Amino acid sequence: MTLLDGKKTAAEWRADTARRVALLKSIHGRAPKLAAVLVGDDPASATYVRLKAKACEECGIRSRIVHLPADATQQQVRDTVRRLNRNSSVDGIIVQLPLPSHLDYKDLLQLISPGKDVDGFTPVNIGRLALGMQCLPPATPAGIIELLRRNGITTRGRRVAVVGRSNIVGRPMASLLMLKSDMGDATVTVCHSATPQYELEAILRDSDIIISAVGAPGLVKAHMVRPGAIVVDVGTTRVDDPSRKSGYRLAGDVDFDNVAPKCSYITPVPGGVGPMTIASLLHNTLTAFERKHSGRKS
Ligand code: GUN
Numbered sequence: 116m117t118l119l120d121g122k123k124t125a126a127e128w129r130a131d132t133a134r135r136v137a138l139l140k141s142i143h144g145r146a147p148k149l150a151a152v153l154v155g156d157d158p159a160s161a162t163y164v165r166l167k168a169k170a171c172e173e174c175g176i177r178s179r180i181v182h183l184p185a186d187a188t189q190q191q192v193r194d195t196v197r198r199l200n201r202n203s204s205v206d207g208i209i210v211q212l213p214l215p216s217h218l219d220y221k222d223l224l225q226l227i228s229p230g231k232d233v234d235g236f237t238p239v240n241i242g243r244l245a246l247g248m249q250c251l252p253p254a255t256p257a258g259i260i261e262l263l264r265r266n267g268i269t270t271r272g273r274r275v276a277v278v279g280r281s282n283i284v285g286r287p288m289a290s291l292l293m294l295k296s297d298m299g300d301a302t303v304t305v306c307h308s309a310t311p312q313y314e315l316e317a318i319l320r321d322s323d324i325i326i327s328a329v330g331a332p333g334l335v336k337a338h339m340v341r342p343g344a345i346v347v348d349v350g351t352t353r354v355d356d357p358s359r360k361s362g363y364r365l366a367g368d369v370d371f372d373n374v375a376p377k378c379s380y381i382t383p384v385p386g387g388v389g390p391m392t393i394a395s396l397l398h399n400t401l402t403a404f405e406r407k408h409s410g411r412k413s
């Protein structure tokens with residue numbers, strides 16, 4: 116069993132991004148810039164946004180966090196996004212999810228300029244992805260593809276089970292894997308909350324690669340995984356752990372201790388997909404900047 120080390124692979128990817136940022140800065144006279152909109156005080160969201168901003172700085176990408184209060188109105192958040200769209204020094208915009216429940220996130224996502232949508236969440240980018248057109252792909256699925264690619268794993272002709280159909284991971288993950296490309300060309304099955312348990316187990320047992328993105332600790336158990344399978348765990352659920360200073364630990368969807376010995380490759384949680392998501396966001400910000408300066412459409 117080989118651990119798919121997202122921390123190490125993401126560091127290599129970020130180093131490539133940093134080199135390219137330095138080159139483009141010398142050509143264009145400024146570095147790319149990411150703006151992150153954070154609404155409210157959800158501690159996990161605040162942590163993620165801080166990590167993203169820190170990773171930007173380390174790659175030479177400038178960053179700005181626009182922090183709005185938890186009771187910000189839909190109109191206030193809309194105005195913020197519109198201002199960032201118009202600001203020519205901002206190349207990438209993200210609105211950190213989840214938003215407070217009184218806000219309509221679909222309405223807000225539709226406002227982000229597709230060329231600045233470095234999360235790849237807008238209908239334009241999701242549509243372009245589904246059609247196999249040039250797009251900014253969602254950060255987590257693109258990060259998973261890059262994790263596999265950089266570790267010499269191909270998906271062509273392989274049976275891949277994606278567990279979860281979220282707009283952020285499951286759906287776009289399936290779209291990427293189905294593309295006619297050297298890191299697509301997979302035979303994809305998507306399982307979700309309406310998939311009967313026996314069906315889920317049969318599909319997983321039949322799969323060369325399992326990608327689980329549900330947020331249900333321990334969902335993927337050893338008897339559901341075939342020997343030699345590749346398992347990618349996207350779950351990051353905070354579970355109480357009084358032995359930790361923070362009072363919690365991050366749990367993946369996979370029963371790691373029992374599943375790992377059966378796998379050829381497996382991602383840890385934390386240190387697997389998480390760092391790749393951030394590296395992917397930086398890569399998309401660089402891509403958005405490059406496309407803007409090359410005059411090509413997003
Ligand atoms: N919340 C959980 N994951 C993500 C992500 O990739 N982007 C944003 N904006 N919010 C998230």
